[in-house]
Amino acid sequence: xAHAQLIKxxxxxxxxxxRIAVAISAVLMALFLLAILVRGFNFGLDFTGGTVxxxxxxxxxxxxxxxxxxxxxxxxDAVVQYFGSRQDVLIRLAPRDDEEVNAELSDQIFQxxxxxxxxxxxxxxxxxxxxxxxxxxxxxxxxAVLFSLIGILIYVALRFEWRFAAGxxxxxxxxxxxxxxxxxxxxxxxxxxxxxxxLAVIGYSLNDTIVIFDRMRENFRKxxxxxxxxxxxxxxxxTLSRTIVTSGTTLLVLLALYFLGGAAISGFSLALIIGVxxxxxxxxxxxxxxxxxxxxSRVDLLPTVKEGEVLDDRP
Numbered sequence: 001x002a003h004a005q006l007i008k009x010x011x012x013x014x015x016x017x018x019r020i021a022v023a024i025s026a027v028l029m030a031l032f033l034l035a036i037l038v039r040g041f042n043f044g045l046d047f048t049g050g051t052v053x054x055x056x057x058x059x060x061x062x063x064x065x066x067x068x069x070x071x072x073x074x075x076x077d078a079v080v081q082y083f084g085s086r087q088d089v090l091i092r093l094a095p096r097d098d099e100e101v102n103a104e105l106s107d108q109i110f111q112x113x114x115x116x117x118x119x120x121x122x123x124x125x126x127x128x129x130x131x132x133x134x135x136x137x138x139x140x141x142x143x144a145v146l147f148s149l150i151g152i153l154i155y156v157a158l159r160f161e162w163r164f165a166a167g168x169x170x171x172x173x174x175x176x177x178x179x180x181x182x183x184x185x186x187x188x189x190x191x192x193x194x195x196x197x198x199l200a201v202i203g204y205s206l207n208d209t210i211v212i213f214d215r216m217r218e219n220f221r222k223x224x225x226x227x228x229x230x231x232x233x234x235x236x237x238x239t240l241s242r243t244i245v246t247s248g249t250t251l252l253v254l255l256a257l258y259f260l261g262g263a264a265i266s267g268f269s270l271a272l273i274i275g276v277x278x279x280x281x282x283x284x285x286x287x288x289x290x291x292x293x294x295x296x297s298r299v300d301l302l303p304t305v306k307e308g309e310v311l312d313d314r315p
Contacts, residue, residue: 014236014284015229015292021285025174032181039184044092044191044267045129047138051093053106054125059118060086069116073108081263088124090263141195145176148202156206160213167290168209171282175205178278179271193268201275204250208243208283215239216288220298228296232288247280 045052063080066089070078075093083090091109106126114121149169157165179201183190215235223231251273258269 010237010240011233012237012240013233015233015288018285018289018292021281022289025282025286029174029177029181032177032185035181035184036177039187041180041184041190042187043138044189044194045094046192047135047141047190049095049129051095051105052125052127052129053091053093053109053123054083055089055091055110055113056122056124057087057089057117058120061089061117063089065116066091066113069112070109073112075109083264084262137192141192144195144199145202148199149173152202152206156210156213159210160217161296163291163294163296164213166294167287168206168213170290171209171279171287172202172205174282174286175201175275175279178282179274182274183267183271188270189267191267193265194271197268197271197275200272201279204272204276205279205282208246208279209287211242212236212239212283212288213291216291228292228298232292236284236288243280243283247276250276 063082067078067080070076070080070091077094079092081090081092082088093105106123110121110123149172152172153165153169155165156168176198179198180190182188183194188194212235215238216232219231219235219238223234226234254269254273254276257265258273261269
């Protein structure tokens with residue numbers, strides 16, 4: 001409680017640094033957008049189509065040896081990674097135009113791995129995703145993000161005011177671009193789990209933004225003295241303890257998932273780690289800065305007085 005109270009009593013001038021923060025964000029967004037347009041994404045098989053084969057070994061397997069065994073059989077483009085433990089290996093094969101992916105393909109790979117391994121090899125799972133299905137998933141994923149942004153715009157506009165809605169949507173677009181931009185720049189595999197994480201980032205960022213917006217609306221109605229900048233700073237400082245505790249505990253879980261959860265959820269947890277960090281920043285410096293830039297004032301947030309009613313103007 002003492003630490004939370006200490007944070008609440010701080011008076012950090014966050015908004016005073018908004019121009020520097022916005023300039024940095026604008027430069028990074030331009031770079032990430034350029035990377036997305038030029039480099040694109042390293043889409044996983046969920047979006048490109050291909051074959052996923054899961055095998056189990058009696059003894060811990062060496063990925064280099066597995067990759068070499070597949071290359072000797074002509075599968076030089078195979079992506080090999082551990083799946084949970086060093087005895088579980090996941091093999092991803094890109095779609096091929098010159099051969100039909102069927103049971104013969106998995107048998108060929110299984111025989112190659114059995115010949116290379118010291119002990120027995122168990123073929124546990126074979127899945128095939130067609131290129132057409134992958135293309136549909138990309139389109140549907142993009143539509144999911146678009147519809148979520150439209151829904152957020154409507155929700156915040158109805159609950160608060162249109163300037164708050166614009167600020168929230170700009171901050172969310174900032175977070176999404178930042179997250180997927182890092183995946184594009186570093187060519188990190190982008191699959192359905194990463195898309196799910198991006199949608200989760202949207203919800204997390206909105207939740208953090210709504211908390212500050214709610215405190216801003218409350219302070220605009222309570223504080224009869226003070227500029228827009230002062231009231232906004234006060235609101236951010238008052239919710240700082242909640243922001244730090246929420247983001248901190250969330251990051252602890254995500255870091256544990258990233259380092260201990262294995263390759264299957266590494267992309268998911270990495271996207272959420274980036275999203276939580278950037279979302280905390282954008283809530284303070286992007287969303288609120290946008291609201292101020294659009295010209296929010298106390299009059300915009302005062303409750304409408306009906307005829308015959310008297311507005312209580314007491315502090």
